[in-house]
Amino acid sequence: xxxxxxDVPGIKVGHYTNLKAATGCTVVLCEDGAVGGVDVRxxxxxxxxxxxxxxMNQVEKVHAVLLSGGSCFGLDAAxxxxxxxxxxxxxxxxxxxxxxxxxxxxxxxxxIGNAKVRPxxxxxxxxxxxAGSGGVPEGCVGAGTGAMVGQLMGTARATKSGxxxxxxxxxxxxxxxxxIAVNALGDVIDPNTGEIIAGLRKQxxxxxxxxxxxxxxxxxxxxxxxxxxxxxVVATNAxxxxxxxxxxxxxxxxxxxxxxxxxxxxxDGDTIFVLSTGTRECDITTVGLTAADVICRAIIRxxxxxxTLACVPSMHEMAAAARRKC
Numbered sequence: 001x002x003x004x005x006x007d008v009p010g011i012k013v014g015h016y017t018n019l020k021a022a023t024g025c026t027v028v029l030c031e032d033g034a035v036g037g038v039d040v041r042x043x044x045x046x047x048x049x050x051x052x053x054x055x056m057n058q059v060e061k062v063h064a065v066l067l068s069g070g071s072c073f074g075l076d077a078a079x080x081x082x083x084x085x086x087x088x089x090x091x092x093x094x095x096x097x098x099x100x101x102x103x104x105x106x107x108x109x110x111x112i113g114n115a116k117v118r119p120x121x122x123x124x125x126x127x128x129x130x131a132g133s134g135g136v137p138e139g140c141v142g143a144g145t146g147a148m149v150g151q152l153m154g155t156a157r158a159t160k161s162g163x164x165x166x167x168x169x170x171x172x173x174x175x176x177x178x179x180i181a182v183n184a185l186g187d188v189i190d191p192n193t194g195e196i197i198a199g200l201r202k203q204x205x206x207x208x209x210x211x212x213x214x215x216x217x218x219x220x221x222x223x224x225x226x227x228x229x230x231x232x233v234v235a236t237n238a239x240x241x242x243x244x245x246x247x248x249x250x251x252x253x254x255x256x257x258x259x260x261x262x263x264x265x266x267x268d269g270d271t272i273f274v275l276s277t278g279t280r281e282c283d284i285t286t287v288g289l290t291a292a293d294v295i296c297r298a299i300i301r302x303x304x305x306x307x308t309l310a311c312v313p314s315m316h317e318m319a320a321a322a323r324r325k326c
Contacts (some may be wrong), residue, residue, distance in 0.1 A: 001167060002134060002135045002136065002173070002238055003165070003166055003167055003219065004135060004136040004165040004166070004167055004177060004179070005028065005136065005165050005166075005167060005177035005178055005179040005233065005234075005235050006022075006132070006133050006134060006135070006136055006165075006177070007167040007169075007175050007177050008167070008175050008176075008177045008235040008236060008237050008275075008277060008278075009237050009277060009278060010030055010031075010032055010034065010177075010237070010269050010277035010278070011028060011029070011030055011133065011177070011235045011275070011277060012029040012030075012031075012110070012131040012132055012133050013026065013027070013028055013029070013131055013132070013136045013165075013179060014026070014027050014029070014127040014128055014129065014130035014131030014132065014142075015027075015127055015130060015137060015141045015142030015143075016077075016110065016119060016123040016124070016126045016127040016130070016142065017141045017142055017145050018113075018117060018119075018123075018145065019140070019145065019169050019309065020113070020114070020117075020308055021113045021114040021117035021119060022113025022145055022146040022172075022310045023069040023070055023074075023109050023110045023113060023114075023117060023119060023145055023146045023148070024047070024068075024069055024111060024112070024119060024123070024126050024127075024141065024142045024143060024144075024145035024226070025066060025068035025069060025070075025074065025077045025119040025123055025124060025142060025143055025179065026066070026067045026068075026127060026142030026143040026144070026163060026179065027064055027065070027066050027067075027081055027124065027127040027128050027131060028064060028065045028066075028067075028142075028175060028179065028233045028235065028273075028275070029063070029064045029085075029095055029128065029131050030063060030064060030065075030235070030275055030277055030283060031063060031064075031085065031088065031090045031103065032064065032090075032135060032277070033062070033063055033090075033099075033236070034061055034063075034276055034277045035060060035061055035240055035241065035242055035245050035271070035275070036052075036053045036061065036062040036065075036103065036242070036245060036273065036274065036276075037053055037240070037242060037243075037244075037245025037247070037248060037253070037274040037276075038050045038103065038247035038249050038271065038273045038274070039246065039247065039250045039253060039271070039272055040055040040257075040269070040270070040271045041209070041253050041263075041264040041271070041272075042228075042229060042230075042263075042264055042265065042268035042269040042270035042271065043264075043265065043266040043267070043268070043269070044136060044228075044229070044266065044267055044268060044269045045105065045229070045269035045270075045271055046071060046074075046075065046105065046106040046107075046108075046229070046269055047064070047066025047074045047103070047104065047105045047106075047269075047271060048075050048078055048102075048103060048104040048105075049062075049101065049102065049103040049104065050103055050105075050191050050271075052101065052103065053103060053242070053245075053246065053273070054246070055243040055246055056182040059092070059101055060239070060242060060261065061101070062100065062101040062102065062103055062186065062275070063085050063090045063091060063100045063101055064081050064085060064101075064102045064128075065102070065103050065104065065233050065273045065275065066078045066081050066103075066104040066105075066124060066127075066144035066203040067104070067105060067106075067107075067118060067142070067165065067179075067181050067231050067232070067233065068104060068105075068106045068107070068119045068124075068143055069106065069107055069108075069118070069143055069146050069147075069181075070106060070109065070110070070119045070120075070258035071106055071107075071108045071109070071110050071118070071121075071276075072106060073108040073118040073119075074107075074118050074119045074120075074272070075104060075106055075199065076118075076119070076120040076121055076124075076129075077119040077120055077121065077123050077124035078102045078104040078124060078215055079103070079120075079124060080120070080121040080122060080123060080124025080125035080126070080127070080128070081100070081102045081124045081125070081127070081128055082100045082102050082188060083121065083124075083125055084124075084128035084129070085100035085128075086098055086099075086102060089134075098199055100143070103273060105145045105229075105231040105269070105271040105273070106150075106161060106229070106231070106269075107110040107143065107146075107147065107181055107183040107228070107229040107230075107231055108183065108227040108228060108229060109145070109146025109147065109183065110227075111154070111155050111227060112146045112148065112155060112283065112295075112309075112310045112312060113145075113146055113309075113310050118131030118210075122278055126141070126145040126153075128300065136152040136165045136179065138162065138163055138164050138165060138301055138302065138305040139162040139163065139164075139239035139302070139305030139306045140160070140162045140163075140305075140307055140309050141162065141163055142163055142181070142230065142300060143163055143181035144161065144164075144181040144182065144183075144185075144193070144306070145162070145182035145309070146305070146309075146310075147160075147161040147162050147163065147181050147182050148160055148161055148183060148304070148312055148319055149161045149182060149184045149186070149187060149198050149199055149303065150184075150186070150187050150188075150189050150198065150199030150200035150208065150211060151184070151185050151200075151227065151228055151321070152185060152200050152211040152214060152215070152221045152222075152313065153184075153200060153221055153222055154222040155312060157200055157201045157202075157276055158200070158201070158229055158312055159198040159199055159200075159201060159208075159303070159313065159314065159318070160306045160307065160308055160309055160312040160313060160314040160315075161182040161188070161198060161300050161303045161306050161313070162181075162182065162299075162302045162303065162305055162306035162307075163179065163180065163181045163182070163300030163303055164179070164298040164299060164300065164303075164304070164305060165177065165178065165179040165180075165181065165298050165300030166178055166294040166295075166297035166298040166301060168288050168290055168293060169240075169260040170282065170286060170287075171280070171282040171283070171286065172280075173237075173280055174236065174237060174238045174280045174281075174282040175236060175237055175289070176234065176235075176236045176238070176287060176291055176294055177234070177235050177294060178232055178233065178234045178235075178252070178255075178291065178294040178295045178297075178298045179232055179233050179298060180230060180231070180232030180233075180256075180272075180295060180299055180302060181230065181231050181232065181302070182230055182260075182299050182302035182303060183228055183229050183231075184228055184229075184230050184260045184263060185211070185227075185228040185262065185263075185265050185267045185268050186199070186211050186212070186260045186261050186262045186263055186265070186268075186289045187199025187200060187208060187210065187211050187212075187260070187261055188259055188260055188299060188300070189258070189261050189301050190300070191258045191259055191296055191300075196208040196210065197300075197303065197315060198306075198314075198315040199211060200214070201301065201313075201318070206318070206321075209264065210261075210265055211261070212261055215262070227267065228267050228268045228269070229268050229269035229270060229271070230260065230263065230268065230271075230299070231268045231269070231270070231271050231272075232252075232271075232272050232273070232298065233272070233273045233274075233275060233293060234248065234249065234252050234272060234273070234274045234275070234291045235274070235275040235276075235277060236248075236274075236275070236276055236278070236287055236291070236296065237276075237277050237278025237279075237280050238276060238278060238280050238281070238282040238287050239276065239278060239279050239280060239282075240274070240276035240284070240291075243274075244276075244284050245274040245276050246274070246282060247288060248274045248284065248287055248291050249272050249273065249274040249289045249291075250288075251285075251288030251289060251291055251292055252272045252274065252288065252292050253270070253278060253290035253292075253295075254289075254292040254295075255291065255292035255293060255294070255295030255296035255297075256272070256295055256296070258272060258292070258296045259295075259296045259299040259300060260299065262293045274291070303305035303315055304316075
């Protein structure tokens with residue numbers, strides 16, 4: 001196992017990364033189709049085809065999920081994923097045409113790098129061409145290229161974040177994996193210690209200051225409306241109905257709440273998709289709680305694997321600078 005979402009049979013992941021512009025997109029391919037679910041908790045989401053995943057609606061399976069930077073402009077990138085899948089005969093047959101189902105969520109990364117460069121159809125297609133079922137690059141890649149955390153006071157005091165992935169085997173042969181781009185208004189917390197490991201940097205001196213405590217004091221902040229958002233995908237080879245997939249997506253957000261404080265704010269568009277590719281039997285509650293665990297671990301990896309980019313320091317550069325001063 002790679003400790004990645006690609007440990008789930010039938011799942012491939014590909015990135016398109018533009019380091020100069022600090023943006024990109026990440027595709028999770030399930031070309032044979034997967035039962036899909038979604039839960040949107042943030043109040044400023046940017047999404048595509050999420051209504052299709054509701055239990056009362058007709059479409060049962062999806063063929064990919066796209067996570068993209070570029071804010072709402074990045075929604076165009078799903079067209080490239082559709083083109084890739086159509087060329088390979090994937091999708092629902094309607095009037096003699098194959099229509100791939102590609103839900104998507106975007107995050108805001110226009111405040112870093114070049115705001116005029118965003119993922120589009122070509123970039124979505126390139127992400128598919130790069131997709132594989134092996135190890136998944138993490139950090140400042142794909143949808144996590146322009147990601148930051150601790151954005152309460154804007155980019156000037158934020159910490160560079162990125163994209164992370166994790167997986168776990170349960171119930172014998174059931175695998176639950178997650179991939180997530182961490183672009184939060186809030187701070188990333190070590191769930192074992194409660195300490196901030198990446199977030200709002202102190203105006204003077206080293207270390208971080210709690211965004212929650214500042215907000216409770218009524219301190220004004222400069223974060224842009226909808227300028228954040230944590231977006232991710234959980235996949236499993238456990239057998240899930242559409243309704244169960246939506247429930248697992250709901251439970252998976254618990255992992256986000258463990259690792260990010262605050263999350264699900266009015267200024268975030270936090271969204272988690274769930275994909276079920278297999279026929280393995282496992283208690284749904286167990287799948288859901290494991291989904292929360294791997295989401296939490298993937299978030300931590302997203303900040304741990306990030307590097308300094310576009311003058312926004314990573315947690316590792318900050319730690320190295322502190323050691324040099326000592």
